[in-house]
Amino acid sequence: VPDEKTLIASILAGNAESFEPLIERHQARVFATARRYARVESEVEDIVQEVFVKAFHKLHTFRGEAPFEHWLMRMTVRTCYDFLRSHKRNREVAFSEFTDSETDWLERFTAETAADPANASMAREVVQRVFEQLSPAARLVLTLLEIEDRSVKEVATMTGWSAVLVKVRAFRARAEMRKCVERMTRQKQL
Amino acid sequence: MKPEELTIRVMAAARAFPPADSVPYAFEKRVMANLRDQPGTDLGTLWTRMLWRAAVPCVAIMLMVSVWTYLIQNSTGNPNTFATELENVVFAPMAALEESW
Numbered sequence: 536v537p538d539e540k541t542l543i544a545s546i547l548a549g550n551a552e553s554f555e556p557l558i559e560r561h562q563a564r565v566f567a568t569a570r571r572y573a574r575v576e577s578e579v580e581d582i583v584q585e586v587f588v589k590a591f592h593k594l595h596t597f598r599g600e601a602p603f604e605h606w607l608m609r610m611t612v613r614t615c616y617d618f619l620r621s622h623k624r625n626r627e628v629a630f631s632e633f634t635d636s637e638t639d640w641l642e643r644f645t646a647e648t649a650a651d652p653a654n655a656s657m658a659r660e661v662v663q664r665v666f667e668q669l670s671p672a673a674r675l676v677l678t679l680l681e682i683e684d685r686s687v688k689e690v691a692t693m694t695g696w697s698a699v700l701v702k703v704r705a706f707r708a709r710a711e712m713r714k715c716v717e718r719m720t721r722q723k724q725l
Numbered sequence: 726m727k728p729e730e731l732t733i734r735v736m737a738a739a740r741a742f743p744p745a746d747s748v749p750y751a752f753e754k755r756v757m758a759n760l761r762d763q764p765g766t767d768l769g770t771l772w773t774r775m776l777w778r779a780a781v782p783c784v785a786i787m788l789m790v791s792v793w794t795y796l797i798q799n800s801t802g803n804p805n806t807f808a809t810e811l812e813n814v815v816f817a818p819m820a821a822l823e824e825s826w
Contacts, residue, residue, distance in 0.1 A: 551760065558753040563746040570744035587756045658738040665735050682739045717728040
């Protein structure tokens with residue numbers, strides 16, 4: 536199997552078919568990332584397809600100084616952000632509070648039970664419902680910083696924002712999330 | 726439970742259960758077919774794109790020249806100087822034609 540540099544050189548020389556092995560190599564990671572931002576599987580597939588089409592057309596801008604995967608993940612994150620913004624514009628997410636079972640689950644949830652795969656679907660449901668209430672920038676910055684555990688510098692590189700902007704947006708995002716969870720639990724505390 | 730604690734737990738749940746990285750069957754073939762179906766960029770599209778890109782600098786240059794002309798007119802003290810000179814230059818061939826009659 537040819538290495539990435541050879542494949543990229545071949546694509547740039549006009550052999551478009553060499554792009555297929557590149558897709559095969561990286562598609563799982565792109566899918567996992569896209570699923571953090573889109574819930575419906577058809578939307579996830581659209582995002583991933585857009586990422587690879589963009590990557591193909593912009594391949595001449597890849598300088599080869601960093602691994603191809605980093606370049607592709609930057610493109611993935613930016614495409615996901617564009618998706619979140621257009622999604623927010625086109626479809627208003629209906630506000631809904633936590634259901635009783637979700638609140639119970641969250642109260643029982645601890646780091647020790649995290650490994651239990653039986654929790655997976657409930658966990659994903661709860662996380663998605665909270666994150667859907669956030670603004671696109673807040674969702675992106677919290678996902679990258681808090682969930683994927685990336686540094687401010689990494690987030691700045693991936694998003695194209697300055698480090699200061701990342702910090703400011705992270706601060707606002709945490710406040711937004713606190714407010715959102717508060718709103719989702721308010722009814723139950725009354 | 727306090728919202729702060731719930732927030733921490735939501736984050737912990739998100740970290741503990743990362744999304745699946747499964748890929749639909751033959752997805753790479755679909756992307757390649759999509760790339761093959763895309764029409765190539767024709768000369769007309771390229772020309773239109775270049776014209777649109779040139780529009781902004783052209784407007785900027787036009788505005789700068791207008792401001793410059795206005796300032797020049799004001800600094801000379803005679804607002805008609807530039808207009809008169811321009812008229813003379815534009816109608817010079819006409820004047821020459823009339824003289825030859």
